[in-house]
Amino acid sequence: MIPYAKRIQEMACAAEVVSGFFKANADPETINFGIGSPAKETLPREQLRQIANELLSDPVTGPRMLSYGAPQGERELREVVAEVLLRPKGVEADPDNIMIVNGGIETMNLLCQLFIEPGDAIIVESPTFVHSVEIFEMFQAKCIPVETDDDGICPDAVEEAIKRYRPKFVYVVPTFHNPSGRTLTLERRKRLAELGSRYDVVILEDDPYRDLRFSGEEIPPIKAFDKTGNTILANSFSKIFSPGARLGYVLATPEIIEKLFDIKVATNSQTNTTLQLICAEYFKRGYFAEHLEKTRALYRSRCQVMMECVDKLFPAGTKRTTPEGGLFVWVTLPEGYDATELLKKAAQHKVSFAAGEGFFVEGGGMGKNCMRLTYGAIPEEKIRIGMERLAALLAEQG
């Protein structure tokens, strides 16, 4: 038996958490509050069918869709990112400084290849997005948790951790945070951008939920306040177009994009040309605005139902976040409740969620009384049924 590389052992803990999400997802009868999927009914299926049909019929675009493309990504889609997705948010970007990747998460992998040596420190939020932790640990980075509150990650604590651990990255999901649903305030965004510049650290801003705002005021990305190129913006088309298309992008300095070119080539050559061109055309035809409006309305009411269920059905003393968008409500049960145990029983009752423990790199049972609940893909009636099932199981634990 040929020995595996050391990194396999180091990623094992986060890998178990993440693969657990996929396994819970496999049973179609389970009401699954565990996976942050977009609502199937919002997927622009009919528009994509029309666009695919038209573009594949075109004697120039058709063959191009099926041929090798550019490792950096197709120009049309990079222009859409710059003009449709970034400029309105206060981020001026040159399409040359954008790379298209195979889904949002690939950016974390490529940036680790570029920057991370075994033992390098990466600052993460506490709690944080465990899927990215799995990547960081595969690259044998040491994840340093930093405290968060209702306004997101605490910049003073970030500065202290930067001085102490000299990390390569500060990894944050600033908008409708995964798993907490919270949003980093404007002041803190400015402060993080400034910390990145002052200490020459990458602020790795992972922002896939930002367009899913259903209440409150829009806040520009951290990248909008970056004056030195230290903030790198990672984003995804999964929540605003289609997760199955596996499209994402990264905005960074020309020097970094040039290096990512080689790394992308040494990962999978390029992202698929076919769906890049279909996606670009979708945005060019202006379908996005209407799509967002529908999606936001749907998520607003589903989130509302879920929050009401937590308030009405869950044990007295339960706390929850109040997201202004995105896909996640974070629930903190009273001390003594064990969400990890709850999850095991839940499977038998055809309901699932993400146990909070997995989102804390601290380990040692931290977050054992926490749950991440998603509502995006689940109709209101099913949310109520699933939450009642969870509440019944919680009543047994209480």
Place this chain on the structure above:
Amino acid sequence: MIPYAKRIQEMACAAEVVSGFFKANADPETINFGIGSPAKETLPREQLRQIANELLSDPVTGPRMLSYGAPQGERELREVVAEVLLRPKGVEADPDNIMIVNGGIETMNLLCQLFIEPGDAIIVESPTFVHSVEIFEMFQAKCIPVETDDDGICPDAVEEAIKRYRPKFVYVVPTFHNPSGRTLTLERRKRLAELGSRYDVVILEDDPYRDLRFSGEEIPPIKAFDKTGNTILANSFSKIFSPGARLGYVLATPEIIEKLFDIKVATNSQTNTTLQLICAEYFKRGYFAEHLEKTRALYRSRCQVMMECVDKLFPAGTKRTTPEGGLFVWVTLPEGYDATELLKKAAQHKVSFAAGEGFFVEGGGMGKNCMRLTYGAIPEEKIRIGMERLAALLAEQG
């Protein structure tokens, strides 16, 4: 400036060669013998359009195409691989032991994540496929070149190198080799599988050209002779379906596939669902046989024209391989000719190819008089014009 990881320096040399191919490809007026693209006219554009149209219209399959799928790949496509692509070649495979990846090259990346520590040895052919070398060097492996002849890599030399370097992988492209166009004989295939088992080394069989045979007898993959699971078969849909779709697969033991699940999740979650389902349907409808027949006929005559041009136009004493399929002719110019210099001049004369030097990990100018010429995507008349341009430049060097 945040320092890059050491691997970036170690991959720089191969990365320069590979990125050079992409840059030469950028000018549409250049006759490019440098990139192994399939012929655009063989891409099944109309069939894909119809299938996309039908599947996206389907109320069950349509939404599924745009949703998150399985990290291991969609079941339908894994079944196609097992039944349509592997069984007829003498490889019995369970779809559970197959993973779908984002283009053939991604398998090399994922397997390096699983097995390779910095400094580990990987045996490669001399010459070898430089794109894979770029990946191996990104993972800080040490590539050990082993001699090849007209029958492919020499097994005695492989055994000697295994004993001496204790490599993790023996990397081979056995059929219509890239860059040489040669095919590993049946006896040597059996011997390699047996060496993998005896010394507990991965025989990494990269076989993307095998279906493009236009003369001679089919030979089973090395994997067909593997009794211990030491041979891992990597393949791609790029040359037989569409390179733009970025679909490939890997066949390995259940233990390895289970580990690759986590690594795939930590690379880009999954390969796009949309094109996996379209591709599976394409094969299920039986379009493949006719497609192959057309493709083989086209490549047969283009290869013939290219070989005739080498024989007629290139300097006396030039040698070339006689491929029985695939996309590459390997040319060895008489001593004293410099293909690397030739390539620089060729750009000004709107013709390009791959200089042989880049395919030798030995360095030191080895292969300086060699060229890899591809013919697949270039009409006969253009092959003649391009070869005349090269011959004129060679005459200046002579």
